[in-house]
Amino acid sequence: METKEILARIELAMDKVIEEYQNDNFIIFSDHNDKQKFLFDKDYFKSLRFGKTNTCMFLGCVQRAINNSHTIQKATSISTISEDGHLLWPTFNHKKGVLELSKIGLNYASTFPGFCRAHEQMFNPFEEKKDMSTEQDFRLQVYRSICREIVENKRSLDTSLLRRNQYILFRDNKLSEMIRAEADALHIDSKSIVSMRHEFVDWRLRELNKSVKQSEAYLADLHKLYLSIHNDLVKNKAQKVFVQAMEVDWVIPCCLAGRGGFKLNNKSKRRADIILNALPYENKTFLILASHFKDKRFVDTYINSFTKHPFHLIKMVESWMLYGSDHWFIRPSVWESLADDVKDKVLKELFNFNKSIYAVADFEIFVGLREQLILRQQT
Template sequence: MRRKIPRKIERLSDRLFEMAEDPSLLFNDNSERSQALFKMIKSKADGWRKPGRCMYRGCPNLSIANSHSIQRTGPISQLLEKGHVLTPKFWNGGMQLKSVGASDASTFPGFCTRHEAIFLPFERTSSISTDEHVELQTFRTICREIRRKSYDVQQLEELLAYFNDRLESKAKEQTAAQKVEFKSITVQGGVFGKIQEMIDAGKKTVDDLEKLYDLHFDAIDNKVRTRLSGFCIQSNLHFPVALSGLIQHRTSTANHTWIAGVIPQAGGSLIFLAGQPNDQHIINQYMNDVKISVQLIGLVEAWMVLHTDHWFLKPSVWQAIPAHRQDQILTDILDVSKSGLSYEWSIFDDLRRAAMVVPAPVLLGPKEEEIFTIQRAKMN
């Protein structure tokens, strides 16, 4: 005969399962919860600024706290208004564009003083103009993404351990109150399971990025050709954004981890993408759909909204966007289910309008007309 679970134990386990779905129940009240949240956000920000080991392979030195992943002179300084640029930040339960000063934009604890100096060739000229410069910028982007992603994983692991501790002490409290013996508690579902999934996905991305590092390192250390695939173009479009980040391109058969950059410089913007050697044909297919300027604008917007939040935008460009579209863009930045080659709303209205000006004697064909109609609708 099956033994019936006593009602009070059933109620107790229901309450504990509820906590796994809603971690706010792990706290006694709102003030305790806000304090814990504030402490977590502050420790996350402080920890990120702490020097770590230099990311140049084999170097035993400690990094400086603020290596730039996009050089400050040149790209960022072109975008400054009143000394500031805008960057996406998760704040108060939502995404916002926050103002940051030039010296804080795009810094990370990356390299020691000696290895920070390897970037001097293009730091001095404020222009990425040779293959060697591109290899260096690619290296810096990979390093920044490895550090960022590893740090995110570490933070999630600490968060999960913290929730587990809270759950255990709540379970002890409640079992004692019911005079029930407490042994242990393990939760795999609910928020606990979601955090674990994020940790696993983060670790996989770090592995992918480390492979890119391995394939690229010789190009920096021995000045040989990189083994990475990808492309690099100098576009004559002056994108009012500097971006350096991770692209996760999903196809029906696989996920591809790439790094990309948009660097404003004299004459326009340098745009690059790099991935593993056997990704070249997928990158070619990906770029095949980007034939005219407006499609390249859409691609950069897709990188900003659907792939990476590591970018710095000229403030007046954002201020010119109507509020309803700004809200949509911020919501979409948080929506991880979205991916793709193009984004449905416009960020760069002026650039887009200029790219669609057709010189007087030229008549558009039906295909171009169709593309332009789609492009105009993005500015609603």
């Protein structure tokens, strides 16, 4: 066969495969074993957990972070709502492909590789008194929530980058394999066809690119907040970060430390990003919101819309759980006592990324707490 003829047949094989792939991107997953290997890749699963060699999050510190800095104090909030040494928290079960509430032990709940041994001591003043009373106490709590968000989002960005590379490699190898098979059918020696890179941005790649971009933008925003709170911590002054802490005399059976937000208004594209904390103690709960000072008036309006009645505050925390942060822990018996359809709704709403923390659900998670407060009013 002449070279020209060989090249024409290779081109024919390529065109056929590429056309099939463009009509149906899933064609590259038609081999069950290869698909499983890709879906349950060991490195991918490893990337879903925190690494073991993180540097301390304190600005300028180069020491290695311990693996288990708590974002939420174990001796107070975590213990308060635990049962038999456990709590429940939302996790994605990658094997089953579903979101579920899974058990986590006291020693692990809310931990991350945050600070070195020396900087862990920063939190002693309020951890030892098992209470928060000064502005600096609340600031420290917000600070470690921001640090955890950064570590978690860096991890998530690394996962997206890894997954993107893995997908491109998998897809391109698969397409080359299919082209070789086509070439064989056209009586061309397929060994002469080397693996090639393809430039298509299919839906999966588009999604991965989107998630990389989102993580990068979010990390850049977090970094600004991190520098601001660092400034305020060092100076022990509220210069750049606005922290609003509310104390209520009831115990919410849930701990939350993360981020939520909302669009400033219908016309604006900008969002107010807020660091949120719900921290139950033995006979009270702290609800903490923190943002850049420039967003204070928006945060004030938000808070005002939920503070008219204790039930509104409970609703607010439920909104944080559903439409804000998924970094929360709930007392196991509270979750178990919910009707199955409510549990399903909670899990479904956790995937609703279109709603903000202004949205309220049409179902209740803290049914028992509401009943307690009604009884208290009657006596």
